[in-house]
Amino acid sequence: xxxxMRMLVLGPALLGLGALFAWAIAGLPAFGDYRGPYGFVLxxxxxxxxxxxxxxxxxxxxxxxxxxxxxxxxxxxxxxxVTLLLRDETRSxxxxxxxxxxxxxxxxxxxxxxxxxxxxxxLWLMAFGYITPGGGFQGGxxxxxxxxxxxxxxxxxxxxxxxxxxxxxxxxxxxAGGYIVIGLAALVSGTxxxxxxxxLGTTGTLVxxxxxALLNWASAIAVSCAMVLLFAEFLxxxxxxxxxxxxxx
Amino acid sequence: MLLGTLVPLxxxxxxxxALGAPLVVxxxxxxxxxxxxxxxxVSLVCLFVVLQAxxxxxxxxxxxxxxxPLVILAAITRVRxxxxxxxxxxxxx
Numbered sequence: 015x016x017x018x019m020r021m022l023v024l025g026p027a028l029l030g031l032g033a034l035f036a037w038a039i040a041g042l043p044a045f046g047d048y049r050g051p052y053g054f055v056l057x058x059x060x061x062x063x064x065x066x067x068x069x070x071x072x073x074x075x076x077x078x079x080x081x082x083x084x085x086x087x088x089x090x091x092x093x094x095x096v097t098l099l100l101r102d103e104t105r106s107x108x109x110x111x112x113x114x115x116x117x118x119x120x121x122x123x124x125x126x127x128x129x130x131x132x133x134x135x136x137l138w139l140m141a142f143g144y145i146t147p148g149g150g151f152q153g154g155x156x157x158x159x160x161x162x163x164x165x166x167x168x169x170x171x172x173x174x175x176x177x178x179x180x181x182x183x184x185x186x187x188x189x190a191g192g193y194i195v196i197g198l199a200a201l202v203s204g205t206x207x208x209x210x211x212x213x214l215g216t217t218g219t220l221v222x223x224x225x226x227a228l229l230n231w232a233s234a235i236a237v238s239c240a241m242v243l244l245f246a247e248f249l250x251x252x253x254x255x256x257x258x259x260x261x262x263x
Numbered sequence: 264m265l266l267g268t269l270v271p272l273x274x275x276x277x278x279x280x281a282l283g284a285p286l287v288v289x290x291x292x293x294x295x296x297x298x299x300x301x302x303x304x305v306s307l308v309c310l311f312v313v314l315q316a317x318x319x320x321x322x323x324x325x326x327x328x329x330x331x332p333l334v335i336l337a338a339i340t341r342v343r344x345x346x347x348x349x350x351x352x353x354x355x356x
Contacts, residue, residue: 045268070318139321147317152325159329245333252337256344 065214066144066223075144075229079208083193086233090190093240100247101179113170113257125167132160140234144223150230154237162245170254177246182239189236196228276310283307297335301328 043049060072074082116122136157143149165173200209208225215222269277283303290296304327311320 068318148321149318152318152321155325155329159325162329162333241330248334248337252341256340 061217064210064223064226065217066226067218068144068147068149070147071144071149071226071230072223074149075226075233076208076210076223079197079225079229082229082233083197083208086190086193086236089237089240090186093186093244096244096247100251102251113254115169116167122167125163129160129163129167132156132163136160136238140230141220143230143234144226145218145220150232150234151237154234155241157238158241158245161242162249165249170250170257177242179243179246182243186236186239186243189232189234189239192232192235193229196225196232200225273310273313276306276313279306280310293335293339297332297339300335301332304328304331 048054056069056073056077060069060077061067064072064076066072066076116125136153138153139148139156140150140153143153161173161176164176197208200211201207203211205211208229210223210225212224212228214224220227280303283299283306287296287300287303290299304323307327308320308324311317311323
């Protein structure tokens with residue numbers, strides 16, 4: 015198709031899309047004008063009812079706990095897909111590659127410090143998710159990012175033991191399955207699936223919010239393992255084989 | 264009207280996002296694009312914080328700062344490595 019032809023097709027399409035956009039924006043409620051009653055209700059009832067000071071967490075892991083379970087299994091399905099496509103058994107049996115290390119000591123020092131700092135912040139995000147902003151998902155991705163830094167500032171040999179699939183695959187299943195087990199525990203005790211049945215504790219402390227804390231930890235484990243494994247599959251399929259072997263080490 | 268109720272800080276955050284998005288699209292080199300996209304992600308994080316949504320801000324931070332760039336960088340490495348071996352083959356012929 016010639017450039018002229020393409021412009022002829024693009025012109026009317028852009029005009030139409032622009033008109034629809036303008037129409038949609040003109041019909042928007044004013045900025046800051048929140049119309050859903052759901053948020054107002056939750057803001058009022060979640061803290062007294064669930065003893066969690068992070069209403070977002072009370073919503074995702076309690077009021078809409080079933081939806082979050084679905085989301086968790088989206089990540090799980092993605093991990094299974096990537097693993098089935100990329101994991102090469104012959105490669106995983108191979109010894110780790112001795113890829114070359116970074117030359118710059120200053121960069122490596124900052125990187126190593128960031129691994130420790132990253133893991134600490136990740137643990138904090140996970141542990142205090144139901145008290146302050148954060149939670150299992152954010153903490154999990156950050157923890158996996160910190161592990162990945164090991165490869166960036168060290169070598170594949172330093173990184174390899176921390177992505178051991180014989181350890182992480184079962185742990186991932188424990189995290190993902192733990193969510194369902196906590197839900198089923200409520201079912202067994204005679205209430206609805208995922209009902210918050212553990213003691214609610216004192217608002218604003220680590221011992222609070224009942225099932226929410228356990229569900230948060232289950233998803234933290236699931237997300238951390240899933241992200242470490244996902245990163246490892248991508249890295250070892252696409253990046254590591256292209257790196258030159260380091261003869262010196 | 265839409266802009267009348269904006270606090271100046273919110274207006275600045277929105278402006279940064281509006282400036283950052285086209286910058287990402289206009290960057291041609293994929294490696295640089297991944298970096299610019301990370302900075303754009305930080306501007307979105309600022310917007311979420313200014314709009315009092317710290318949980319999505321943290322999610323945005325880890326996704327745009329760790330998850331997304333890694334997948335992009337892995338793909339870029341793969342493509343460039345492939346191109347290098349192709350060039351080597353051409354050189355030998």
